[in-house]
Amino acid sequence: MTIDQYINSSIGRKTVMAATGLFLCVFLIEHLYSNLLLLFTDGGVAFTEWSHTLVHSMLIRLIEIFLFLAIVLHVVQAIYITKQNRESRPVKYAVYKVDQTSSWFSRNMGITGSLIFFFIVVHMWQFFVPYRIMDTVGGEGQTNVAQTIKEAFHNPWFVLLYVGSSAFLAFHLNHGFQSAFTTFGMNAKKYKSLISLFGSFFAFVIIGLGFSIIPILFYFGIAGKTF
Amino acid sequence: MNLTLKIWRQKNSKEEGKLVTYQVDGISKEMSFLEMFDVLNERLVAKNEEPIAFDHDCREGICGMCSMHINGRPHGPWTRTTVCQLHMRAFEDGETIVIEPWRAKGFPVIKDLMVDRSAFDRIMAAGGFVSVNTGNAQDANCLPVPKADADESFSAAACIGCGACVASCKNSSAMLFVSAKVSQMALLPQGKVERKDRVMNMVKQMDVEGFGNCTNTGSCESVCPKGISLHHIARMNREYLLANITE
Numbered sequence: 456m457t458i459d460q461y462i463n464s465s466i467g468r469k470t471v472m473a474a475t476g477l478f479l480c481v482f483l484i485e486h487l488y489s490n491l492l493l494l495f496t497d498g499g500v501a502f503t504e505w506s507h508t509l510v511h512s513m514l515i516r517l518i519e520i521f522l523f524l525a526i527v528l529h530v531v532q533a534i535y536i537t538k539q540n541r542e543s544r545p546v547k548y549a550v551y552k553v554d555q556t557s558s559w560f561s562r563n564m565g566i567t568g569s570l571i572f573f574f575i576v577v578h579m580w581q582f583f584v585p586y587r588i589m590d591t592v593g594g595e596g597q598t599n600v601a602q603t604i605k606e607a608f609h610n611p612w613f614v615l616l617y618v619g620s621s622a623f624l625a626f627h628l629n630h631g632f633q634s635a636f637t638t639f640g641m642n643a644k645k646y647k648s649l650i651s652l653f654g655s656f657f658a659f660v661i662i663g664l665g666f667s668i669i670p671i672l673f674y675f676g677i678a679g680k681t682f
Numbered sequence: 683m684n685l686t687l688k689i690w691r692q693k694n695s696k697e698e699g700k701l702v703t704y705q706v707d708g709i710s711k712e713m714s715f716l717e718m719f720d721v722l723n724e725r726l727v728a729k730n731e732e733p734i735a736f737d738h739d740c741r742e743g744i745c746g747m748c749s750m751h752i753n754g755r756p757h758g759p760w761t762r763t764t765v766c767q768l769h770m771r772a773f774e775d776g777e778t779i780v781i782e783p784w785r786a787k788g789f790p791v792i793k794d795l796m797v798d799r800s801a802f803d804r805i806m807a808a809g810g811f812v813s814v815n816t817g818n819a820q821d822a823n824c825l826p827v828p829k830a831d832a833d834e835s836f837s838a839a840a841c842i843g844c845g846a847c848v849a850s851c852k853n854s855s856a857m858l859f860v861s862a863k864v865s866q867m868a869l870l871p872q873g874k875v876e877r878k879d880r881v882m883n884m885v886k887q888m889d890v891e892g893f894g895n896c897t898n899t900g901s902c903e904s905v906c907p908k909g910i911s912l913h914h915i916a917r918m919n920r921e922y923l924l925a926n927i928t929e
Contacts, residue, residue, distance in 0.1 A: 465857075465895045466885055466922045536895045540853035543787045543894035549688075549701055550780045552754030553852070557899040562852055564897065634898040640920025642913045 466638075468532050473635035475529040480632065480657070482522055487665045494672070499601030499682040503593075506600055510587070530572060537565050561630035567623045574620035581607060601682050608673035617670040625663030629655050683709040683770060686778040687722070689734055692791050695798075699791065701780065711771040715758060716741060716748065718770055735794040741766040743907070746844030749789070749797045751782040756846035756905045764844065764907045784845050786854035787892040801891040802843050802859060808887035809880035810863045812872045831869045838865035840908040847902035847910075853894030858902035860888050861918035862910045868921055878925035885922055 461467040489509070492502040509515045553562065560567060585592040586600055593600045607613050632654035636642065641650065672678035684707040692699025706722050713721070716738050723733035739745040748765035752758035758768040773779060781795065789797040827835075841862035848856050864881050867873030873880070896915060903912045 461926050464885055464922075465855075465889050465893075466919055467926075468895060469919070470923065536897075540855075540894040540897075543854040543892055544785050545787055546785050546791075548751060548754065548782055548785050550751075550754035550782070553850075553901055554755070554904040556904040557901060561897075561899050630898075637898045637912070637916045638919055640916050640923060642916030644913065647913070 468536055469638045471528055471532050472536070473638035475525040475532075476631050477635050478521070478525045479529065480628065482525075483662055487661070490666065490669050493601060493604065493669060494678055496681045499599060499679075502601050503599055506586075506593075526575070530568075533565060533568055558626075558630070560626040561634075564627060564630060567627040570623045571620060571627060574616065574623075577616065578620075581613075599682070601679070604669075605673055605679040605682065608670045611674065614670040614674045618667040621663050621666040624666070625658045628658035628662055632657055683707075683711060683773070683775045685709060685718075685773065685776070688778065688780045689795070690782045690791075691734070691794055692783075694793055695790050699794075701782075709770055711769070713770045714741070714766050715750070715752070715768040715770065716766045735792075735796050737796050738766060743767040744842060746842030746907070749784045749799070749845060749849070750795055751784060751849055753780055756784070756849040757844075757907055761904070762907055762909055764842075784849040786845075786848045788854065788856065789845060789848060797845070799843070799845050801893070802845065802856070804891065805856070805860060805884050805887045806843075806863065809876070809883035810867070812867060812876070814872060814875050816872050825871055827870060835866050835869040838862040838869075838910065838914055841866075841906075841910050842908055844907060846905050846907060848893060850901045850905040851894065851896075852899065852901065853897060855896045855902070856888050856891070856893040857896040857915050857918065858906065858910055858912070860884050861914040864918045864921055865914040868917070877921065878929050881918060881921040881925050882929070885918075 462471060489502065489505055492505055493499065495501045582592075582600070582603065585603070592598055592603050598606075608617075633651040636650045636654075669678070684705070687704045687706060688701045689704060690699050691702045704722060706718065706725075709718050709721065716736075719734065719736055726733045737747040737749055739747040743764045743766060746764065748757065750757065750765045752765070752768070757763055757765050759772050760768055783789075783791050783795045784797045784799075788801040789799055792798050839862075841859060843859060845856075845859070847858035848854050851858075864884060867880065868877045898912070898915070900912050903910065
């Protein structure tokens, strides 16, 4: 079987979703690490230096290409799979009940996924584009990135958007993380509950809480006192 | 018991169907759901009306023919039950019950509550068999099989191919069925000979039949009358991945 036949099979598509999803989880950990550097009371030096290091690393530039590719693949496959799933039931049930074995979020990954995608666009427009493409932030004589972030989170609507999106991301990952392992065939009884327990911890505590704490702390003036 | 039944009536695969309401009275709580249908059909025939077509065979919970989606759930409200084993005491007097056929592109309606499940037969024909000569029934100790593997294989072999997994899945995915058949044979020495071709061919046929993709929500497992577990899907994914890497 050729690689494209594999990728276009139902299980192959799931594998792509799982692999890109887990790769994006690794990116999230790096992103969270960067964010937490903002909490140092060093005038934003650690954060600024770290972002400078990232921007000027060839390795990171290379990984960035894969990162964008992973997002595109994850989204394109999701759209294709959702379309195919809808077509697989042309006549709908008049009454359709689902047993309480799955959560609403696990059945509606497309909705949380779309919201997260919308957020990524806004987020990139707000920070990535000015810093990396327009060169209006972070250069000589310009506002540094840490200050831009601090200013953005004075706006309660942005705080709400960021906290809300972190929550959607947490629910998305709560299903996605353990589901990815099942897709890779790792669902043995002895470690199944460990994977889903760690998945929930990763989703809600590490990602959900970790990402929402930054805008909240900035909004209430607890973080960013030194810059 | 007096009941209001809303039953899907469809003349054939070409015409559109609709829910038709029937009032049935004098139903005993001890009747099975299919016996209630027998009573209703006898009354319809006596009135010179077309009886409702529904699939049934063994009436002892092992054939998997009864493709009825009852009040929004395959095989009705009880867990691990087929429709023949569902008794009227599961319902309240005066209740309205909605009965529909399995709904999936891979299971077109033949008539009323009967669906065409030959897609499952074609998936089986693509690889759900053992073609090595295993000879006559032999002494159990001739071919050593670890107890854990035998039990696991048997738990997959309990699948009766009823299609409830497809019917309940929000994506109409047939992965629980296919994975049960793949698991059943991949675990045994006789089945290991063709395990790679089997999983590749069965998955290929499953995709051709127009079933949806699995998103691991587990509704299939919860409605399966034989309690087939979701971990068989994980095994199939593993088998498929390994087969593709090594073939």
